[in-house]
Amino acid sequence: MADTVHLTLDEVQALALTVLGHHGVCQAQAQAMARVMLAGERDECHSHGLFRLLMCVESLRGGRVVRDAQPQVEHRSMAVVAVDAQCGFSPLAFEVGSAHLVEKVRHSGIAALVINRCFHFSALWPEVEHLTRQGLCALVMTPSHACVAPAGGRLPVFGTNPIAFGWPRGEGDPYVFDFATSAIARGEIDLYRRSGRTLPEGWGIDEHGHPSTDAATVLQRGAMLTFGGYKGSALSTMIELLAGPLLGDLTSQESLSLDGRLGGAPQHGELILAFDPCFFSRRDADADQASAERLFQAIAGQGARLPSQRRFEARARSLARGVFVARALHQDILSLMA
C-alpha cells in the first residue's frame, strides 16, 4: 500500500469541509477555512494544509471557539477598518474585512485592517497574496502563544510571531515572504524531540537561559529563541505591540494565559496593512516596477532564492496533478469523524 493518498484539489477542499461540518462549524466559517487549508496543501506547505484540521478540531473540542461566529465590521476611519471575529477562526474575518480594506486603500493610499478576537491557525501568505493580486503591497503580522524568550532573557514572552510581506508583480507570482520571528517553528523542535535528535545551536535555551540543544528541555522548561539575536527580538516585540495592545487585543503571554496551554489555535488579534503604489510614487508605474524587477533579478540572477519560489513551483505541480497526502495523516483526519 502506498504511503500517500492522491487527492484532487476539489477532494482536499471537500475533505476539509466535511470534517469541519462534522464538528459543527457553520458553512461560511468552514468554507473560508477550507480555502486556506487547500492553499497550504496545494503549495506543499504541509504544516499549514490539511494537517491543520487536527489543530482546529482540538480547538473546537476545547469549547472556546464559536462555530457559527459572524464577523462584525466597524469602520474606524477613512483608512482603518476593524473586524471583530467574535471568537471564530480568522479566515472568514479576513475575507469579510479585506473587501473593506481594499476599498479604503483605493481612496487613501494606505489602509489598515484590524482583526480582533480570532482563533488563528493559518499562514499569513494567503492573505498577503490576496492583496498583491489586486496590485497592492501588504504587510501582515500576528502574535501567538508565548514560547520564545527575548534576547538576553530566559523566560518565554513572545509567540513565534510571524510577519509576512508581499509586492505585486503584475501577472506573475508576487514577491512574498512569510516567516516566524522565532529561530524555527515550534513544530520543528517537536519533530526533533520525537526523533531524539539534537537541536542545532541557536534555537533554544534551558531554564537558566543557557544554550540548549535538547528539544524536550527547550519545549518544557526552557524557551525558544528568536532569529537574528537582539534584532529579531526587537522585531518580535514590535509584532507583539502592533498586533496586540495597538489593536486592544492580547499579547502572546495574555493569549497563553487565556488558553492555559500551548498547542491549540491561539486567540488574539491580527494587523494587516495595505499600500496602493499609485499614491506613493510620481513616476510612471512601469518605471517603478522595472526598478523592482531589477532588484529581484539582482537577487535571483546570482543564484540566491527569492522567498516563496518553492511554494509557487509546488503550486504549479499541484494544479496539474493534485496532491499526495501522507496516508498516516489522512487516517488521522478521517478519525476526526469517528
Added chain:
Amino acid sequence: MADTVHLTLDEVQALALTVLGHHGVCQAQAQAMARVMLAGERDECHSHGLFRLLMCVESLRGGRVVRDAQPQVEHRSMAVVAVDAQCGFSPLAFEVGSAHLVEKVRHSGIAALVINRCFHFSALWPEVEHLTRQGLCALVMTPSHACVAPAGGRLPVFGTNPIAFGWPRGEGDPYVFDFATSAIARGEIDLYRRSGRTLPEGWGIDEHGHPSTDAATVLQRGAMLTFGGYKGSALSTMIELLAGPLLGDLTSQESLSLDGRLGGAPQHGELILAFDPCFFSRRDADADQASAERLFQAIAGQGARLPSQRRFEARARSLARGVFVARALHQDILSLMA
C-alpha cells in the same frame, strides 16, 4: 592634554551650525541637520553625532547636494503626504513633512510620509522619537548604498537598510529600536580593517560567496551579510521595495550607481509610517498601555535589555553635564573650516 574636549550641548549645536554655514548650507537646512547631530552626540551615538559632519562635508564637496534646497510638499491623499527634498539633506524634509503627517494621522488613524531625493546621513530614531512624543507609533525605513549580499548570494544588492520602530509610553521614554538589517554597520567593519583584527563569522563573504573574516576582503571584493540569514535578507528586500520603487525612488544599487562610490551620504527616498492608537483599539487607552507595559516588564524584568536604554541613560548624563568629544575628532572637525 586630555584626549577629549568638553562641550555644552549649545556648543555642540553651534559647532555643527558653524561648519555647515562655512560650507554654504542655508540656515534652515543647517539647523535641522544640527538638531539631529546634537541628538546623536547627546545620546552618545557617536557614529551619528558630530562625526557625521565629516561625511556631510565630503558630500557637499562632491557637489551633488543642493545647499539651499527647499523641500516641496505634495498631498497625495488624506493619508499620504510626500516631500521632495530637492536633493538637500533629509532632516529638513522630515521636519517639514512630519507636521503634515501628524495632521493626517489624527484624522485617518494611519498615514505615510514619503521623502524623495534626499541625501541621508542620520539615524532614524530621532524621527521615530519625534512621533512617539506625540502619542503615535512609528515605523521608518530607508535603503542606502549597496554593500550587502542576499542570503545565498555573493554580490552586493542591499544597503545596510535600517529599520526603526517606536511605541509611545506617556511621559516616559518611548520603546524605540533602530537597527541596520546588515549583520553589522559598515563603519564597524572598517574599524576592524584599520586595526588589522579578524572579523567575527557571519559578517561578510569573499568574492566567491564563501564566509570571510578578513575585513579588507569583505569591503573591497566581497560583500557584507544581513543579520538573521534568509529572514534578514527578506526583510532587507522589503525595505528596498517599500522605501525605493514604492516611492518612485532609488534602490541601494541605483543609489550607488548614481554616486559612483561608497562613503558619502547616499541619495534616495525614505518611508515613514505613523499610527494613531485611538483608531485601532476599542479598549480604554489605559488598558492597552498597561498591556504594553506588562510586555516591557516581562522583557526587562528578567534582565533582558529594552533597545535604546543605553541611549536614554547617556542622554540623562549629557543633559546634566554636556558631552566629551574625542580631541582628534574635534580637530578633524575644526580643520573642515581651514
